[in-house]
Amino acid sequence: MNWFDSRRVALAAVVAVFWIGESSAAAASAHDPEVQRWFDRHPDSLWRPLAEKWAASKAAMTSPVVNLTLPLDYYENGRVRAVLKAGRSQMYEDGLIFAENVSIDMLTADGMPDGRLTAENCLFDRQAKHGYCEGSVWMVKGADRLKGRGMYFSIGNQFIKILSECEIRTNRIPLKFGRFS
Numbered sequence: 001m002n003w004f005d006s007r008r009v010a011l012a013a014v015v016a017v018f019w020i021g022e023s024s025a026a027a028a029s030a031h032d033p034e035v036q037r038w039f040d041r042h043p044d045s046l047w048r049p050l051a052e053k054w055a056a057s058k059a060a061m062t063s064p065v066v067n068l069t070l071p072l073d074y075y076e077n078g079r080v081r082a083v084l085k086a087g088r089s090q091m092y093e094d095g096l097i098f099a100e101n102v103s104i105d106m107l108t109a110d111g112m113p114d115g116r117l118t119a120e121n122c123l124f125d126r127q128a129k130h131g132y133c134e135g136s137v138w139m140v141k142g143a144d145r146l147k148g149r150g151m152y153f154s155i156g157n158q159f160i161k162i163l164s165e166c167e168i169r170t171n172r173i174p175l176k177f178g179r180f181s
Contacts, residue, residue, distance in 0.1 A: 046130070046152065046154075047130070047132050047152035047161070050123050050125060050130070050131065050132035050152070051132050053096065053123060054123055054132065054134065057090075057092065057096060057098040057123050058098055058121070060090065060092070060098075061088070061089075061090040061098050062090070063090070064088040064089055064090050064100075065086075065088070065089050065090070065091070066087070066088055067085075067086075067087065068084065068085070068086045068088075068089040068099065069083060069084070069085050070083070070084045070097070071083050071084075072084050072104065072124070072126065072129065072155060073129055073155045073156065075109045077109060079107070079109060079110075079111055080107055080111070081106065081107060081109075081155065082104055082105065082106050082107070082155050083104065083105045083107070084097070084099065084102065084103075084104050084124065085102070085103045085104070085105070086099035086100060086101060086102050086103075086122075087099075087100055087101030087102075088100045088101065095125060095126040095127045096123060096124065096125055096126070097122075097123070097124045097126060098121075098122075098123050099121070099122050099123075099124065100120070100121050101120070102117075102118065102119045102120070102121070102122040102133070103116055103117065103118045103119075104116065104117040104118075104122075104131075104155075106141070106155075114141065115139065115140060115141035115142070116138075116139070116140050116141075117137070117138070117139050117151075117153060117160070118137065118138040118139075118140075119133035119134075119135065119136070119137045119138075119151065120133070120134070120135030120136050120137075121133060121134050121135050128154075128156075129154065129155045129156040130152070130153060130154040130155065130156070130157075131152070131153055132151070132152050133150060133151040133152075133153070134149075134150055135149065135150075136148075136149060137149065137150065137151040137162060139151075139160055139162075143170065143171050143172075144168075144169070144170045144172065145167075145168070145169040145170070146160070146162060146166065146167070146168050146169075147162075147166075147167050148162035148163065148164060148165045148166040148167060149162075149163065149164045149165045150162065150163030150164055151163060
């Protein structure tokens with residue numbers, strides 16, 4: 001065996017060890033209940049009905065309100081928790097609001113700014129207090145920045161789920177991040 005062949009065998013061995021290690025780590029995390037718990041918290045069944053109503057709601061926007069400002073949720077003390085602002089919007093009898101050029105300002109119980117959700121288009125269910133957005137989306141809360149395409153969010157349950165092209169910028173994750181370090 002010459003020098004080139006021995007290097008090729010060594011490289012193949014390293015690739016095999018790496019591949020086996022990666023596939024076993026992926027298999028282990030796929031069955032890790034702690035990891036699975038995070039993915040199962042907000043299943044597609046929560047936002048899929050809004051996604052299915054998206055096209056019909058957009059098409060039914062025949063007499064839009066321009067520059068709508070509407071409180072979406074309140075704290076127990078009566079203060080506003082979230083305010084929807086939209087360039088154009090249509091409110092429907094079933095409690096849905098379709099809006100374009102959307103920003104939702106979140107406020108603390110003291111009335112101070114607590115974050116902003118911005119989206120190109122949004123379909124919001126006023127009764128369930130959750131929404132589905134298509135197009136570009138952004139979320140800013142303190143020093144944290146999230147952006148992507150498509151989003152499901154819940155004001156009542158305090159979460160968002162970016163559906164694709166997600167980018168997260170935060171200073172809250174330490175340099176040594178658990179099992180990933």
